Amino acid sequence: MKVAVLYGGVSAEREVSLSSGKGIIEALQKRGHEVVGIDFNPAHLDEIMKLDVDMVYIGLHGRFGEDGKVQALLDMLNIPYVGSGVQGSALAMDKAKAKLFFARDGARVAQQQVLFKHSYDSKQTEITLPFPIVVKPNQEGSTIGITFAHNQDELRDGIDQAFELDETVLLEEFINGKEVTVAVMGNRGKEKALPVVEIVPKNKYYDYEAKYGAGMSEHIVPARLSNEQTAYVQKYAVLAHQALGCDIYSRVDFLVPEDGSDPVILEVNTLPGMTPTSLYPDAAREIGLSYDEMIEELVKLSLNKYK
Template sequence: MKIAVLYGGTSGEREVSLSTGKGIVKALENKGHEVIGIDFQPHKLDEIISLQVDLVFIGLHGKFGEDGKIQGLLDMLEIPYVGSGVLASALAMDKAKSKQIFQLNGLQTAKSKTYEVHSDFSVEETSKDILASFTLPFVVKPNQEGSTLGLTIVKQEEQLEQALITASKSDSVILVEDYVKGKEVTVPVVGRQGEERALPVIEIIPKNEYYDFDSKYQPGGSEHIVPAELEGRLTQQLQNEAVQAHQLLGCSVYSRVDFIINEGNEPIILEVNTLPGMTPTSLFPDSAKVIGWSYDDLIQKFVELSAVEKKQVL
């Protein structure tokens, strides 16, 4: 097939996306595809509009890649692409909206509240409301951002105002939620819609205090235990809930679902990643290796699933 790979972009995850794109391009070439690599820039839409390809593989992360915007453009151009569509992408990117969907369907989430950053937004007044609503420690983060960018774990009151300022630089909506102490795990999901399966659960042991940007992307920044050393019942529950979350948002082909296992041994769902990282240190490929899928095989499987899904839609 002739496949265009979109990578780079303009979000805070640009460097990660460049690495993801490089890996995807190489894997597709190894599988015999003709590949066009595009460092996507919103002001250069002609590069997308003029594309003559069989499929687009989106290797973007964060805004303008993971939020449904590029998917909407490709839909209008009637160019098939790998992964979730506009609605699922937008819902997954909006942490507050996706949490509401999860709660309504019986998945356990951390208590949270959102605050809009508008012209008369007051850091002082917002801080007062947060302190009246939450008990320290709690998490302050942008509602629509990836890779923990703009996130602060607030342990002392004097940290709060700076945390709000930091989060507001990345988004017009700030999400505050209870800090859940426990094991960080993630579950990759892959498959045709309605026939998805969960891959082995991964436990993440970050070298830093929590799974921050450096822990995610620096070599040696975290340890991945695959499969996670959990009791069978809990493993099954995590896998079932990951598939359920993927389906509730209407995701397509693949996603990765993040959880915290709290001190009561209960899974607390954090978010669904519709375009999870595919760098050499990424989690999804680590899980796939356990069931015998090489990185190249994994990328090829996404292409094959996408071709089937788009044919069904057409």
């Protein structure tokens, strides 16, 4: 097939997307496809409007890629693409709203408080969560803009920093535990959870450096969880994927508390990283799919929904 790969983009996750795009392009070429690579920029939509391809693989991360906007454009142009549509993409990108769907299905979510730039006042707004508090932009990925506040000064600085990236800021209770993630794959109604991946960062927290720096985190597959914990995160990963209306693939992040209580679902990533150090390829490898085979499988699954 002739496949266009959209990568790069203009979000804070551009560098990650450049790496993902390179891997996706090489994998598709090795599988015999004719590939057109496009470093996507919303100011140059004519590149997309003129596309004459069989399929688009979206290798973007963050805004103008993972939030449903590109998907809406491709829908209007009647161009098939890999992955989730407009609704699933937009809902998953909005962490605060997505958590309402997770809780509705019975998953445990972290206590949260949502702040809006238009109404937030550092002197008047009451923060109801106890320290430490996790501060994050509501619609950024790759841990960009996330800080951990242990006192009022750190909280104020973290909120200000997060507001530089987003109009909405999410405050969450800090939960001490191990980070795990569950890859989900399949057409609607046939989604399966892949083996759970445990993330052991070299840094104190699983931050941007730990996520993308070579050797800065260890991925253990399958994760060192009890059978009950494994079943829990796999079950709620699929339910979260379905509740948001996601399609083909996603990666769902959890925290497993040290106290043995139920795992906490954090977010759904509809366009998970596909870099050499990314988690989704690790999970696929555990079920016997090489990186190239995984990319090909996602293309095939996506073709099914357009039949």
